[in-house]
Every structure is written in structure tokens, then in C-alpha cells.
Amino acid sequence: MTAKHNLHVAALIPPHLNPEDVIAALHDHNTCLSLQALTTGHEKLPETNPETKKDTYWYPVDLHPVHTYSVTECVTVLPGIGEWGKKYINFPSCFQDTPHGIKTRADAPGGVTLRAEFRVIKGGADDGEVEGEGEGIGYAEWVLVEDVEVQCAWWMMPFVRKSMEGAHRDICKKVVEKVEMLKRQEQVAQTAAKGKGKADPEEQSPISAKDEERLPDKITYG
Structure with a gap:
């Protein structure tokens, strides 16, 4: 028998960021x-x-x-024993750009299929919601939301x-934070x-070679 589980998370987009910047980052x-918590590497x-x-x-x-992309993840099977309790798995993860973000699908070993859609939407709450139970903690003009469905x-x-929840709970927030960091770096540059x-005085008032020829070799005062 197959079971399904859904997760909904969101992050406020600060007013000083453009929604187009977040979509471009996606x-x-x-x-x-x-930014995926479990991912240790990927290759297209x-x-x-x-x-x-x-x-x-x-x-x-x-x-x-x-x-x-071929994705490598590190999954903790037995906590508390370090590397001995970790397992590395490889699986395909697919990405599709959409007008408002991206759609993704990952097919992990054991018949696990995870579909996640990221969307930049106008107006809404910053919340984390699992099976219909969520807590709104703020509002913004633009919000990045992620809807996840896992089947196994x-x-x-x-x-x-x-x-899945450990890997996806903070990813929207991390995307927004990365866009903010890139914007700050751009402003600093x-x-x-x-x-x-x-x-640079030469850039402010450049003197041509012809002007230099007209300058006296020696300037006297009085």
C-alpha cells in the first residue's frame, strides 16, 4: 500500500527585494x-x-x-554513531522552470517519489504547515511558498x-536569504x-597630450 504526505512552507520576501530576483534565483x-539540507553533491x-x-x-x-541532475544525499540511518550511521544515496532530481518559480521531482531509492513546487505569489502569510496545521507569523506583499508531496x-x-521535513522546512527561507546576500554583495561592489x-584624479580631469605640450616647463610666481 502506498502512502502520501504533504508539506507546505513559506517565507516572506522583504520589500527591498524584487520578486523577479527570487524567481531568477530559483x-x-x-x-x-x-541549499537542500541533505544534499552533498549534484551533477547535471x-x-x-x-x-x-x-x-x-x-x-x-x-x-x-x-x-x-544526479543528486547525492547523506541520510542518517542510525543517529549518534557518526559516519557509521550515515548512508549515501544517488538518485535523479528533475527541475522545470515556470513563470512563478520551479517544479521539481525526485525519485529516490525504495520507490520514494517527491514532487515540490516553488512559487512566488502576491500577498500572504509566512508559515509552516503540515497536514493542514500551520501558524502564520507575518504578512508581506510577496511570499515564496513551497508545496511538497512525498509518496512511498x-x-x-x-x-x-x-x-523530508528536515530537508525542506527552511529551504524557502534560505532561498530568500541567499538573494539578500547576493544583493548586498552587488551593492558593495x-x-x-x-x-x-x-x-582617481586622472578619471576626473584627464589631460590630453596636446594640453601637456602647452603647459610651461616651469611656473614662477610674482
Whole structure:
């Protein structure tokens, strides 16, 4: 028997960030792949499994291509014993850019399928919601939300659910924080460039070779 579990999480987008910046960060698939708590590495594959493309979950794949990555995750099977209790697994993870974010699908070993959609939406609460139980903690003009559905054998669900929630609970917040960090770095670089231009006298008042010829060799006063 197959079991399903859904998770809904969200993060407020600060007013000084543009929603387009967050969408652009999502379209850079390295963003979510590198911020995923369990992921230790990933590599883009040359093509996507034709059967995966048939999933009705996707937008039309001819208009919105699906890209696949080979992902490595580290899962703690027996806590408290360090590396001995960890297991490394590899599986395909697919990404599709959408107008408001991305859709993803991961097919992990053991028949575990996880679908997650990230969307930048207008207005809403910053909350974490599991099976309909959530707590709103604020509002913003723009919000990044993630809706996750995991499907697996019923006897695996307790472990899969715990791992999935641990990996996805903070990812929306991490995406927003990364966009903020990149914006700050961009502003610092622009400020430094402007400061350098003001401090360079040759750039402020350049003297041509012809002007130099007209200058006297020696200037006397009185």
C-alpha cells in the first residue's frame, strides 16, 4: 500500500527585494540543490528519462523543458554513531522552470517519489504547515511558498516524512536569504566602484597630450 504526505512552507520576501530576483534565483537550479539540507553533491545529466516527462505534474515539456541532475544525499540511518550511521544515496532530481518559480521531482531509492513546487505569489502569510496545521507569523506583499508531496510505501513513511521535513522546512527561507546576500554583495561592489572612480584624479580631469605640450616647463610666481 502506498502512502502520501504533504508539506507546505513559506517565507516572506522583504520589500527591498524584487520578486523577479527570487524567481531568477530559483531558475538557477544550483540554488535549491546547494541549499537542500541533505544534499552533498549534484551533477547535471545530458537528458531526462522519457517516462519522467510523461508525468502530468509538469507544465507542457515542449514549452518548459525538464532538466535532470544526479543528486547525492547523506541520510542518517542510525543517529549518534557518526559516519557509521550515515548512508549515501544517488538518485535523479528533475527541475522545470515556470513563470512563478520551479517544479521539481525526485525519485529516490525504495520507490520514494517527491514532487515540490516553488512559487512566488502576491500577498500572504509566512508559515509552516503540515497536514493542514500551520501558524502564520507575518504578512508581506510577496511570499515564496513551497508545496511538497512525498509518496512511498506506507511502512517507510515515518522515516521518509521525518527526512523530508528536515530537508525542506527552511529551504524557502534560505532561498530568500541567499538573494539578500547576493544583493548586498552587488551593492558593495557598486559602491566600491563608485569610490574608486572618485578617488582617481586622472578619471576626473584627464589631460590630453596636446594640453601637456602647452603647459610651461616651469611656473614662477610674482
